[in-house]
Amino acid sequence: MIELSAMNKLQFEDFMSFTLKQYAQEKITAGTWLPEHAESRALEDMHRILPEGYLTQDAYFYNLIDSSVGDGQVIGFIWFNIYLRNGVREAFLYDIHIAEEYQGKGYGTRTMELLEKEARKLQAERIGLHVFGHNARAMSLYTKMGYEAKSITMYKEL
Structure with missing residues (x-):
């Protein structure tokens, strides 16, 4: 059984270090950024999305805790922001990560269910996300969960 646990500032700093590297690599793999510029561009994007960092209003950072393992093992994390877009309150999923050793065990599905529950508590009317075209596993999960390409x-x- 997994649950969401709000990150503290120190956990957020570790998360941000990890997610910046991952995001830069995803952009390189997608062919949209050159390796020599990827890190600085990732940092620019994060400053735009999180102008106040950990304290950015309507930004939510959670560790994924598996409560069935001792005192609870952190198996990944999730980050989303809440926006008002065209009059609709939307939770936009920026990052979801399940540690490799826990992948393929239903944690992704359960995490997306927890995201929906949390988004409803925050009065979101929909959830949006971006997925890289080369990430077939994520696309499969999102399709299974009812997400549609817009x-x-x-x-x-060439």
Whole structure:
């Protein structure tokens, strides 16, 4: 059984260090950023999305805790912000990560269910997210959970 546990400031700093590197690498893999600029561009994006860092209003950072393991093992994390877009209160999922050794065991599905529950508590009317085209596992999870593509950008390398 997993549950959400709000990150403290120190946990947030560790999370941000990890997520910046992961985000930069995803952009490199997607072919949208050059490796030599990826880290600085990732940092720019984070400053835009989280202008006050950990204290950014309507930004929510949670550790995923498996309560069935002793005192509870951190198995990953989730981050989303709440926005008002076109008159609709939306939770936008920026990051979800399940540690590799816990992947394929239903934790992703359960995490998305917990996200829905938390978003409802925060009076969100919908959840939005972005997924990289090369991340087939994530696309499969989101499709299974009822998410639909609203816009797709495609490329063909020549």
